[in-house]
Amino acid sequence: xxxxxQSPQSLIVQKGGISIINCAYENTAFDYFPWYQxxxxxxxxxxxxIRPDVSEKKEGRFTxxxxxxxxxxxxxxxxxxxxxxxxxxxxxxxxxxxxxYIFGTGTRLKVLA
Amino acid sequence: KAGVTQTPRYxxxxxxxxxxxxxxxxxxxxxxxxxxxxxxxGLQFLFEYFSETQRNKGNFPGRFSGRQFSNSxxxxxxxxxxxxxxxxxxxxxxxxxxxxxxxxxxxxxWLTVV
Numbered sequence: 001x002x003x004x005x006q007s008p009q010s011l012i013v014q015k016g017g018i019s020i021i022n023c024a025y026e027n028t029a030f031d032y033f034p035w036y037q038x039x040x041x042x043x044x045x046x047x048x049x050i051r052p053d054v055s056e057k058k059e060g061r062f063t064x065x066x067x068x069x070x071x072x073x074x075x076x077x078x079x080x081x082x083x084x085x086x087x088x089x090x091x092x093x094x095x096x097x098x099x100x101y102i103f104g105t106g107t108r109l110k111v112l113a
Numbered sequence: 114k115a116g117v118t119q120t121p122r123y124x125x126x127x128x129x130x131x132x133x134x135x136x137x138x139x140x141x142x143x144x145x146x147x148x149x150x151x152x153x154x155g156l157q158f159l160f161e162y163f164s165e166t167q168r169n170k171g172n173f174p175g176r177f178s179g180r181q182f183s184n185s186x187x188x189x190x191x192x193x194x195x196x197x198x199x200x201x202x203x204x205x206x207x208x209x210x211x212x213x214x215x216x217x218x219x220x221x222x223w224l225t226v227v
Contacts, residue, residue, distance in 0.1 A: 036218075043203055043205075045218065046216075089155070089156060100146070100158050100161060100169045101146075103148075103158075104155065105155035106156075
């Protein structure tokens with residue numbers, strides 16, 4: 001119940017295309033869903049985040065779509081660029097009197113020039 | 114504003130040894146959490162500290178421990194190292210912790226156990 005399942009494991013997209021990464025969760029107590037971007041040799045950096053009372057959030061070329069009933073959320077990268085090539089992690093946060101983040105296993109995205 | 118700083122960045126240890134990793138959070142942040150990142154397991158939560166108290170702990174053996182100092186700096190220790198402990202150890206800080214509070218990661222400490 002604490003897991004966040006992320007797919008696909010890897011993704012290759014042509015420059016200008018749309019990259020889509022999906023995540024699913026079980027625990028309805030999760031109430032914050034961020035996406036992190038990680039470049040080789042660097043720590044993950046927050047990309048965009050959403051709360052379950054919103055179905056979609058857009059920041060530039062990055063959009064999170066959230067389906068509360070299906071317990072799924074996804075990251076869409078529009079007009080994908082070679083500079084977007086990185087590993088993307090979805091996460092879910094739960095407040096259990098303290099807090100912790102549960103991360104997906106990551107998606108390695110490669111955007112071809 | 115300086116980001117999360119982790120030291121050392123790279124280290125090689127021998128099985129059976131112990132290691133201490135250090136983390137300086139963003140100024141003003143009181144919550145520090147630690148994660149282990151491996152290719153097969155992704156990011157695994159180790160523990161979280163707030164005001165020198167451990168608030169949450171992941172499913173790791175007791176060989177993994179940590180502490181937080183009054184200035185919010187944190188250390189994690191791994192004793193009796195095993196080959197499987199080879200990983201990137203990431204520290205993340207947050208203003209107060211709690212759901213919805215963004216966590217900011219350092220660049221990590223790469224540990225290789227031989």
